[in-house]
Every structure is written in structure tokens, then in C-alpha cells.
Amino acid sequence: MSFLSHLINGISLGSIYAIIALGYTMVYGIAKMLNFAHGDVIMVGAYVCFFALNSFGLPPVVGVLLAMLICTALGILIERLAYKPLRAAPSLAVLITAIGVSYFLQNGALLLWGSNSKVFPSIFNNAALHLFDGQLTIGVTTLITIAACVVIMIGLTLFTGNTKMGKAMRACSEDKDAAILMGINVNRTISVTFAIGSALAAIAGVLLCSAYPLLQPTTGSMPGIKAFTAAVFGGIGSIPGAFLGGILLGIIEIFAKAYLSTELSDAIVFLVLILVLLIKPTGLLGKKTVVKV
Amino acid sequence: MKKTIALICAILMLTVSVVACTASGKTETSGAIKIGATGPLTGGAAIYGQACANAAQIAVDEINALGGLQFEIRYEDDAHDAEKAVNAYNALKDWGVQVTLGSVTSTPAKATSALNFEDGIFALTPSASNPSVVEGKDNVFQMCFTDPNQGMASARYIANTGLGSKIAVIYKNDEDYSTGIYQTFAAEAKKLNLEIVSTTTFTADSQNDFSVQLSDAQAAGADLIFLPMYYQPASLILAQANQMGYAPKFFGVDGMDGILTMDGFDTTLAEGVMLLTPFNADASDEKTVNFVKKYQEKYGEIPNQFAADAYDCIYAIYQACQNGNVTADMTAQQINEIMKAQFTSMSFDGLTGEKMVWGTDGMVAKDPHGMVIQNGAYVGMD
Numbered sequence: 001m002s003f004l005s006h007l008i009n010g011i012s013l014g015s016i017y018a019i020i021a022l023g024y025t026m027v028y029g030i031a032k033m034l035n036f037a038h039g040d041v042i043m044v045g046a047y048v049c050f051f052a053l054n055s056f057g058l059p060p061v062v063g064v065l066l067a068m069l070i071c072t073a074l075g076i077l078i079e080r081l082a083y084k085p086l087r088a089a090p091s092l093a094v095l096i097t098a099i100g101v102s103y104f105l106q107n108g109a110l111l112l113w114g115s116n117s118k119v120f121p122s123i124f125n126n127a128a129l130h131l132f133d134g135q136l137t138i139g140v141t142t143l144i145t146i147a148a149c150v151v152i153m154i155g156l157t158l159f160t161g162n163t164k165m166g167k168a169m170r171a172c173s174e175d176k177d178a179a180i181l182m183g184i185n186v187n188r189t190i191s192v193t194f195a196i197g198s199a200l201a202a203i204a205g206v207l208l209c210s211a212y213p214l215l216q217p218t219t220g221s222m223p224g225i226k227a228f229t230a231a232v233f234g235g236i237g238s239i240p241g242a243f244l245g246g247i248l249l250g251i252i253e254i255f256a257k258a259y260l261s262t263e264l265s266d267a268i269v270f271l272v273l274i275l276v277l278l279i280k281p282t283g284l285l286g287k288k289t290v291v292k293v
Numbered sequence: 294m295k296k297t298i299a300l301i302c303a304i305l306m307l308t309v310s311v312v313a314c315t316a317s318g319k320t321e322t323s324g325a326i327k328i329g330a331t332g333p334l335t336g337g338a339a340i341y342g343q344a345c346a347n348a349a350q351i352a353v354d355e356i357n358a359l360g361g362l363q364f365e366i367r368y369e370d371d372a373h374d375a376e377k378a379v380n381a382y383n384a385l386k387d388w389g390v391q392v393t394l395g396s397v398t399s400t401p402a403k404a405t406s407a408l409n410f411e412d413g414i415f416a417l418t419p420s421a422s423n424p425s426v427v428e429g430k431d432n433v434f435q436m437c438f439t440d441p442n443q444g445m446a447s448a449r450y451i452a453n454t455g456l457g458s459k460i461a462v463i464y465k466n467d468e469d470y471s472t473g474i475y476q477t478f479a480a481e482a483k484k485l486n487l488e489i490v491s492t493t494t495f496t497a498d499s500q501n502d503f504s505v506q507l508s509d510a511q512a513a514g515a516d517l518i519f520l521p522m523y524y525q526p527a528s529l530i531l532a533q534a535n536q537m538g539y540a541p542k543f544f545g546v547d548g549m550d551g552i553l554t555m556d557g558f559d560t561t562l563a564e565g566v567m568l569l570t571p572f573n574a575d576a577s578d579e580k581t582v583n584f585v586k587k588y589q590e591k592y593g594e595i596p597n598q599f600a601a602d603a604y605d606c607i608y609a610i611y612q613a614c615q616n617g618n619v620t621a622d623m624t625a626q627q628i629n630e631i632m633k634a635q636f637t638s639m640s641f642d643g644l645t646g647e648k649m650v651w652g653t654d655g656m657v658a659k660d661p662h663g664m665v666i667q668n669g670a671y672v673g674m675d
Contacts, residue, residue, distance in 0.1 A: 002508060009504040054557050107335070115339030117525045118556040119532075139536050212501040214529050215557075218337050222498050257505040262493045263466055 005136050006258045007251065012142040014250020015149035016211060019204040020227030021234065021242035022156060023197040029237035030173045030193045033091060036098040037078060038201055039224015040105035045071045045202030046120065046209040046219060047113055053121050060123040067202040075198025076191055083194075084187065102221070109217035117216040120209035145207045152200065153243040160239065165192060173237070226253075226269075233273050235286025244284055249273075325363035326614065326621050326628075328353070328607070329390035331371040331381040331405055332397030337525075338373035340551060341599045342397045345419050347592050348600035349394065351584070352607035362614055363621070364607070371396060375404040382408050390414065391625045392632065394606050395433060397599065399423035399440075399469045406433045414625045415632040417610060419602035422547075423469045427655030432629050434636050434655040436602045436609065436645070438571065440473030443546050446661045447474070447519065447569055448481035454663075454674075456567070457517025457542055461491035461510030463503070463530065465522050474521035474546055490515050500526045503533050510541070517542040524552035531562040542567065550598045553669060560669035569661040571645040572601040573671050580644055598645070605643035612641060 020042060027035045045067040052063035082101050086094050124140045160166035168189045171179040180186055208223055209215050227246060234245025249269060256268035276284065330349065332342030346368040353364045367388060369381035378401030385393065393409060395418030396402035402421030409416040410430035417434045418426060424441055427433045438446070451457055460482065465471035475492075482489055490513035493506035507530065510518055518534075518541050520527050527549055534540065545552075545568035552563055574585050574595050584604060588596040596604075613619075613635035619628050641649045646659030663674035 002512065005508065006505065009502065013502050050557070110335055110339070115335065115337070115343065116554075116556060117340075117528075119528060119558040121557055137537055141536075208501075212529055213532055214501075214525055216337060216525070223501070253499070254502065254505060257499075258509075262495065262506060266496065266498055 002258075006254050008136075008138055008142060010251035010254035011247055012139075012145050012211065012250070013254060014230075014247035015145045016204060016208050016223065016246075017227045017230045017249050018149050018243045018246025019152060019200060019207065020223060021231040021246045022152060022239065023200040023204065024228050024231040025234075025236055025239060025242040026156070026193055026200075027197045028231070029239075030169045031083070031190045032173075033083065033094045034098060034228070035083075035194075035197070036095070036224070036228075037101035037105060038197065039220035039222075039227070040102050040109075041071055041074060041078075041198050041201040041220070042205040042208065042224065043109060043215075043217060043220035044074060044105060045205030046215050047109060047118075048202070049123075049206045050118055050120055050209070050215055053123070054118075063123070064203070064206050067206060068199045071198040071202035071205075072195045075194040075201070078198075079191055079194040084190075087187075106217050106221065113217070115217070117214055120213035120215050122213065123206065123210050141207075141210050145211060148203065148207060149243070149246075152203070153239065156196075156239050165189070169193060229270070229273055232283055233276060235283030238283070238285045241283055241285035248284075324621050325357075325365040326619065327389055327391045328364055328366045328394060328610065329369065329385035329388065329392075330366070330394035330396070331369045331378045331385070331401060333373035333401075334368060334370040336372040336374075338398055338523075340597075341420060342368070342370070342373075344597050344600040345394070345397045345603035348584075348588065348596060348602075348604040349419075349607050351587050351591065352604045352611075356607065356611050362611065362619075364611070366607070371401045371405075373398050373401060375401050377401070378405050379408065381405075386412070386414075391621075391623070391628050392610055393417075394419060394603065395426070396421055397603075399426060399473075402426045403469075406430055409433055412625070413629045415629040417606050417632075417636070419606045420599045423473050424656070425469075430655065431653065432633050434651050435657055436606050437547070437598075437657070438659070438661060439656050440470060441477035442656070443569060443661070444474040444477030444479075444521065445481045447521075447544065447546060448478050448485060448487060450569060450661075450663055451517065451519075451544060452482075452485040452487050456544065457487075457515075459488050459490045459513065459515045459517070461493075461513060461515035461518045461541070462489060463493050463495065463506045463510070463518060463520060463522070465496065465500070465526065466494040467496040467498075468522075470548065471522045478519060478521060495526065501529065503530050504537070506530075507534050507537060507539060511537070511539050515541055517544055520545045520549065522546075523548035524550065524555070528552055528555060528558060528562070531566070532559075535562055544568065547571070547598050553666065553671075554595055554597070560666070563666045564668075566666045567674065568664055568666075570598050570664055570671075571659060571661055572598040573662065573664060573673065574601075575671055584644055601644040605641070605645050608643060609636075609641045609649075613639060 023038050048070045049063040049067040052058045052066050082097050168184045172189050230245035230249040231242045234241030253269050257265040332345050333339050334342045349366050353366045357363050369384050371378035371381045382405045393416045395416035396405045399421045406426045415432050420437045422437045422440050424439045464475040491510045543566045547570045549568045617631035617635045636651045649659045664671040665674050
């Protein structure tokens, strides 16, 4: 029974990684850049929702929508101000800029909202399913997190596969110059990608803080790095890959803690990552590509 | 990769700030004794650094208002990072610091206390509780309990009052504070025949999910969980235990202080949580009431134990300066010698204890008090 409960906890943690990883992978797949500020957009989303609920007493749905709205705007703004001017620059420059934006957001949050940790209110009531005579408890938050993750993954797959904008995104991902020749507005496509990624970040932030209700300016950074790992693990650029990578990472982390050692759990997680990358350098579901220099 | 780059950026930024500080730091002596300190004014541990800086400022203002001996206090940010703390310490030296309050947290304090010893500049840290902060340094003193002291006192308290028979411990194994308390707790528990049935850990990188640690404790039948950690992870543990429907007794240490003032924290979660702490903001003695009132007026918050420790530090230094006839024109090294003699011989009454005395090892002797959280407030247990 404890195995099952660890498994569910693992999937729950993994779903959060997966939603964050989806944001990473979208942006990487289309703009070919690692947006290290993604984790901090998550934190901003969580703060927006926190204040909407706690200070203005808005209903949770409005809080989440507001968080998505503000994060979308923030994502577009970051892209416009920090990344767009560097479109022609080497990718290392963009990477450093992304790290800069990440620190900027963290310190901005520190300045705006202070260093005192806040406790995120429970959006979903704390009800739980008790199965097998109460031996197995599954929180509603867990179920909603998992469901949200699956819905988002399917939604994104359909969006990139079937809509005009989605196809434009894939075209940009394949070959930017060819996409321009085909009459696709690459700048706009990348902006939309950032908008979607940031809206996802807001959802991830709310779910992360609902599951683990501690909110501080550094809240997003570690889950962000883990989710980035998950995205690489699953094959960066691949939407199902990010989903799979996130879920597996969560499960491995919890199982490593439960059955091997709480002290070594992170080492084990990254050891698995190294092994996977040694055997399959593009990640679990990554496409094999020929790098043209 | 991110870390390396971040480190380079941090070093660059620090160089700039150090240069800026040296440029602005050359003010003329104003007849006041310069007290310097480093602490996390930003970053994850900023609540402690800010509490100390705020409270020290209140104490300095009070003392200056008395006339006579004048103090000037300056806090430099170390962001709870040993490297930054060294830079912050050097900035203080350039400013012409004469006495220091060391560092607020243990990890930076280990670095700065070594420099304090080398340079012969006196340090009295309000809250860096790791024993290695004072070990082998005859001019570094602590106002707070050392970690061993806390671990030992907690084990004894639990054994004497029969609070729990099967004990689980969750500690943060990448933090000196948490590990230090755990080690002495475990050693003392063994001596006292307390049964520890589950020991699990977490790190800064894995402090979100405690489901595994809690189910381990539950499966082992623990009726008391000892939490030697700061209050942020503790708040998550309380929330997750509640969600699991697991309700053992929780016993914390002084780092638990602050949990009730977290924005949005559901204080019913902390109902019945016990902790050992030397300071209680609800105490009704005149000193505490006066300090809490001033702190609230000025900073809009209830002061925590770190604030009380820093406030006591300034007054302890004041007492030592008066007894030792310290004047503002003495060098840091001259003051250092006087302070060492004073601190090993004097007895000090402060917010965090009566009749505190220091050993030559720099550790303070005072009594911890057991507190329990009832209806969202600390109530004394004895």
C-alpha cells in the first residue's frame, strides 16, 4: 500500500515538473533558447494568485486567470525587451541574458513582496479520497494537478498539430529562414510561444504552491531546474517528452527517497538522467537531429 | 553551468559593491564606537538578517539617546553566503569597524569569525549557533544557544516530561544548523533511552515534498516528531501531515520561531507545536513589553527571537564597554582585549535570559524555556 501511495505522490510531484517542463520545451523547441527565467515566472504567477486571493478576496478561478493574464503579459514583455534584441546574437549571449532575467525577477520579487515567506491559501478544499479503509489517502490537489497536466499536454499537442498558429510554430522550429520565406511572421510566432509558455507557468505556479504551500521569491528556481532536467530527460523540444520526463522524474525522486535514501535522492535522480543521456543522447522521446554549424 | 555563471556574476557584482563601499566608507569618526555586522538582508534567510539589523538599530538608538557612550551600527548584506560574507566583512573593515556582531547565520559566520580571530576584532554573534563559529577563537562569542546545547536540551526536555516514547526526526542535512542539533539530539536521546524510530532528511533542493519522510515516521509508529529546522520547511511538514491525517506531537527548536507570523499561515496547523526558545514576545516583563512595542511601531511586525538576540548583543556590548571604559578613539584590537576580559567575567540580564554568563569558549549559558503554541500564540510550558 505504501508503494501505491509513494507512486501517487511521485506522479503528483512529477505532474508539476511536467507542466513546468512543457513551458521549457515549448520555448526551446520553437525559439531554440533555454528560458531560465521560466521558473521565476512561475513564482510571479503564484504571487499574483496569492495576492488576488488573500488581499483582494477574489474567488480562486479569478485568481488563476489573473495570474495567467499577468504572466502572459510578463512573458511577452521579457521576450520583447530581453530576448528579441538578441535574436541574431550567439545562443550563449541569450542564455546569459535569461539567467540575468531570472535574477532580476527574483530580486524584483524580493523588493516588491519582501523576503518573508508566505503561505499559499488552499484553493481546492483540503478534502481527500480515502481508499482501502483509509490506508491510502489521495488529496484533491493531487488529482487536480495530475488532471491539469494531462489536459494541458493533450491541448498543446492538438494546438501545435492542428491550428494555423501551431503549424507556424512547428515551421519556425524546423527552419526559421524557410518559415520567413513561406510568409510566416517569425517574431509574432515566437511572442505567442512565450505567451503560452508564461500562461502555463502561471498555472504551474498555482499548482506548485497549492501542493506545497510555501511561497518565497526563490520558490520557482529549484522546481524550474528540476523541470528543465525533466525536459532534457524526455527529449527537449518534444511535448510528450516533457510530460513523460516530468512524471518519471517525480516518481524516481520519490522512490529514491522512500526506498534508497533520503540523503541521496537528488544524486540518484541525476544519475538516472546521466544514464539515459548516455544511452539516448536526445532524451527519451527526442528527435535525432543533425546539427548544422 | 547555471551555477558557475551565477557565481561569476555574483563575484562581479560584489566587486562592484565592495568598491562602492570603500569609496563611500571613509567617513570621519564621529566620536561613536563603530559596530559592524554582516547578515542576510536579502535572499531566503533575509527575515533573520533584517530582524537583527532592525533590533540592533533600536538598541543603538536607545543607548545614544541616553547620552554618554555613543554607538554607530552598520549592517552589510551577506545573503546567507560565506563568500559574500567575507566581502561584507572586508567592507566593514574599510569603514573602520571597532566591534562586530559577527554574522547572523552559521554558514557565513564560520567564515567571518575566522577573520575576526585573525584580525583581532571582537565578535558577539546574535544567532550563529553552530559550535564551529566560536571554536578555537577566543574573541568570538555567542548570544544564542549553540546547536549542541539546543539538541541536548530538547532531548532532556522530551525525556523528563515524557512527551513521546517513539520519536521521529526529520532534519535538513545540507545545513549546519539542522545537522548540528540533530547530532547532539540523537546522542543525548541514546543516553536517555529515548527511542528514535525514524530518521529522515531533506536538502534545500528537495524541501517541497515531505510525503516520504512523514509516511516513514507514521509507519514506524512515531508519536512525536522532532523538527530541528527553520520554520519554512516546518510549515510545509505541518501542512502535509495534516493533509495525510497524521497528527503526532511536533517539537521544534528556536528556528521554528516565526511560523506564526508567516503571511497566510493557518495557525491551527501549528496548534500544540512545542519548541524551546529563550525569548517570548508575549512575556509581560517590562523589558520585553517595551522592546516589542518599539519594534512594532517602527517596523510593523512582532519581533522574533533573532531580533531579541541582536538587541541583547548591543546591550551586552554596551555593558562591557562601560565596565571596561572603552572609548571611541581606541583601536579595534585594544577594544578586543577589553571585551574578551569583560565577557568572560560579567553577567548580563537581557531579553533572552537573566544572569547570562559566557565561558572562555565563547558559548553562553542560559536556560531555554519550553513553549507551546495555543490559539495562535506562544504559551510557556513550565
